[in-house]
Amino acid sequence: MMQKILILFTGGTISMTTDLSTKKTVLDDSNIDLISSISKRFQNNELVPLVFSMKPSPAMTPNDMCRIGQLIDEKLSQDDYAGCVVTHGTDTLEETSYFLDLFLQTRKPVVVTGSMRNYSELGYDGFSNLVSSILVAGNPASINRGVLVCLNDEINSASEVTKTHTLALDTFKSMEFGPLGIVDEQDVIYYRESVKHKYHLTPSQLTARVDIIKVTTGMDSSLLNYYVESKLVNGIVLEAFGRGNVPPTMVDGIKNAINHGIKVVVTSRCPKGRVRDTYAYAGGGAHLKELGVLFSGDLSSQKSRIKLLLALSLNNDNIDQYFEIA
Template identity: 40%
Template sequence: MKKIVVIHTGGTISMHVHDKSGAVVPGDSNPLTAEIGKLMEYADIREIEAFNYPSPHMTPKEMLKLKQIIDQHSSEGHVEGFVITHGTDTLEETAYFLDLTVKSKVPIILTGAMRSSNEIGADGVYNLLSAVRVAISDNAIGKGVLVVMNDEIHTAQNVTKTSTSNVSTFQSPQYGPIGLISKTAIHFHHSPNTRESFEVTDVSPKVALLKIYAGMDADLLMHVAQAGYHGVVLEGLGQGNVPPAIVPAIQQLLNQDIPVVLVSRCYNGIAQPVYGYEGGGKMLEDMGVLFAHGLSGQKARIKLLIALSDPRWSLCLNEIFEY
């Protein structure tokens, strides 16, 4: 049987509904650890309790710690895959961080739950079993970090949470899942073409993420320029445009050598420098704004943070975001 390390980090998948208050809360123990017998039917499982955090409490520091745990176990023993249980609110960011920074080709699968452990229709144990099944699949090797939820397999780069409560919340807009899970098999129907890799030991750079909206003023961006941020990601309008009122603030950021990365706030399509009017994408590109093709705002922020953590990468941001 393949040797799989299951790393628990907390989240709804390890929580329960409190009998009196009705609130979903963490417990004194992780209910998933009681399911080890079911997992051992598929693989030789080692469990690690890395954290017990609700996913809004996750930060890049915890993401880096997960990378270090994976690297340590990859180097110390014959580990053939990793499964990480995680809260769904920030799961996609942790997945993408690991996808960019872990060099190992063994399957790394993130999963979670939309219903806590003692709710009717709880999906945590089923998703965990599905994740283990994908982790032991030879076809999962070399495909980067994957997210398994609700019988679907998604890449870390494309997946996003699309519903606040539906069990099918994780989708890959425009691209779709790369595989499906049935009762008897793991079906991959396509694979990522390429994969990036970055060295990272420091996650201290401050990177802001702002959504652009109609009539937006420059004051928020001016504050970013004064507050010690090292980079900014803007979720622009349409193909990558902004109101003209904030163009001077963007120019000030660039003058202070604070990189500005532009994505689209749309789910589908990519940001690209098309429009030549004031605040249009072509004008912004000519100013020095970088376009992140096909990334969401939260993923572009993770990528910029990693790039800024190493002077070697920060000198070639154009190439990094053209990838």
């Protein structure tokens, strides 16, 4: 039986072209042309295109991600579907892919891809990225690996990968650990497993709001206190210094937030390494742990926000289990 691969289009540069009058990049629903151009390469697969949205990825919201996840689970629950490829804009691709990694029930392969160049540019990478992603999604070795990100013939885990460059074709990298594998012509080759502990967070709807505060020198508690007084958020991610430290002038605001039931998670503005309760001075990691701040390991602030948002939306009291200090 010919296996089906769902191709779920959401927008982004892979679905864009250059406007000849302005010379600027704009959305253009050319997905049918894209599928027809590559379908002859997949004689043993039926490619099933479905347009979820046509939007640039900065317009993507967590509620969109939730609906994408529900749609994928619905489709992949059918036996004749082998996997799914999601095309997405690269600006927020890592957030959507990590959301899906936490959210999805299916263990069938789900691969998120995009492109750095639009359909009308020389060297358009959307063709090769989509072809490689379909190969990954249809390969049995991709089953039960969580959500994967495939661009530039590299396969990365959604929990590890980040966008590292504004323009380069090889922008998506797992800086700490390297890719899980590669696509070499028709071959899908895996070198390692993901090192991340897998959490499964599937709320029926998103009921929480989480914001990120980037910590800078001399910062005080004003912004934290504003969040408390405005009652805007249920959680705050602090993108802190180094090992997970903040200025002492932020401590009162952190206490205030925690005392008002706001979950506070600390991560680092460093692109590599983990946060930990190493320093015992005021505002240091050990001090923050004593106050009840949660630690995000080596997750970026944007991924920590996604995890906290999903955990809080579960409406249970055991949020701490999803964050780590080890």
